[in-house]
Amino acid sequence: MPPSGTEPREPNAKLLYFAWVRQKIGRSEEEIAPPASVTTVEGLVDFLRRRGAGYEAAFADLKLLRVAVNQEHTNFAATLGPHDEVAFFPPVTGG
Amino acid sequence: MSEIRIQNQDFNPGEEIAALADSQGSVGAVANFIGIVRGDDGMVAMTLDHYPGMCEREIAAHVEEAKRRWPILGVRIVHRVGRLTPGDNIVFVGVASAHRQAAFQAAEFLMDYLKTRAPFWKLEERNSSSVWVEAKSEDDHSANRWK
Numbered sequence: 001m002p003p004s005g006t007e008p009r010e011p012n013a014k015l016l017y018f019a020w021v022r023q024k025i026g027r028s029e030e031e032i033a034p035p036a037s038v039t040t041v042e043g044l045v046d047f048l049r050r051r052g053a054g055y056e057a058a059f060a061d062l063k064l065l066r067v068a069v070n071q072e073h074t075n076f077a078a079t080l081g082p083h084d085e086v087a088f089f090p091p092v093t094g095g
Numbered sequence: 096m097s098e099i100r101i102q103n104q105d106f107n108p109g110e111e112i113a114a115l116a117d118s119q120g121s122v123g124a125v126a127n128f129i130g131i132v133r134g135d136d137g138m139v140a141m142t143l144d145h146y147p148g149m150c151e152r153e154i155a156a157h158v159e160e161a162k163r164r165w166p167i168l169g170v171r172i173v174h175r176v177g178r179l180t181p182g183d184n185i186v187f188v189g190v191a192s193a194h195r196q197a198a199f200q201a202a203e204f205l206m207d208y209l210k211t212r213a214p215f216w217k218l219e220e221r222n223s224s225s226v227w228v229e230a231k232s233e234d235d236h237s238a239n240r241w242k
Contacts, residue, residue, distance in 0.1 A: 004134055017144070018144050018145075018214075018216055018217035019144050019218070019227050020227045022144075027176060038235060043195055058107040064221060067167075068146070068149060070212075071146070071148055071149035081241060087146060087149070089146070089214070089216065090227065090230075091229070092209075092211075092212060092213065092214045092215060092216065092229050092230065092231075093215060093216055093217050093227075093228045093229065094210040094211045094213050094230075095130070095143060095147075095173050095185060095186050095209050095210060095213055095215040095217075
């Protein structure tokens with residue numbers, strides 16, 4: 001329970017971007033509070049696309065992208081919980 | 096005994112190999128691989144990006160898989176990230192075992208994983224253009240043979 005007198009915190013998602021996704025969006029990570037209507041990775045992507053041209057460019061073709069939620073590879077249909085860490089990146093190329 | 100490090104700074108292969116020896120005398124073989132940046136096709140530099148946390152966890156999971164498959168006594172993996180130029184060390188993989196076959200095979204298994212599926216991305220600088228490397232199928236073939 002939050003201490004009395006404080007508002008409950010918005011559920012935040014921590015977003016991470018790697019490789020050209022980071023370059024297109026122009027940052028490597030951020031915390032956002034998506035609206036309650038965002039329940040899946042796909043929904044999150046739709047929400048992010050409206051945040052600007054960089055996001056639109058990064059998420060233009062989801063076939064070029066991979067996603068991990070809480071550091072596990074998953075797909076765009078995956079359900080999101082509060083405080084999830086969501087990472088977007090191109091297919092890994094290895095070292 | 097295993098150690099996994101992802102770092103910007105260079106590593107000393109001799110120190111890594113020495114750390115794989117043991118005092119009890121059970122290690123009879125240490126196989127190691129060192130990956131080095133090539134300068135072919137006019138490559139000026141290569142910048143490696145990785146997913147901190149996930150990268151170490153995934154590599155650790157593959158070290159565990161290698162331990163299930165082979166009788167391994169020690170593993171050390173050092174992978175560099177950041178901007179590297181031709182001639183720079185990229186990766187060190189060392190495996191200690193009682194016998195050479197397990198050490199060779201486990202080192203190759205881990206290297207095939209690192210080259211294909213580990214969460215790294217490479218930006219290659221050639222002349223004035225920088226291009227993110229796309230996943231390629233030749234290395235995938237190397238990784239698939241361990242399935």
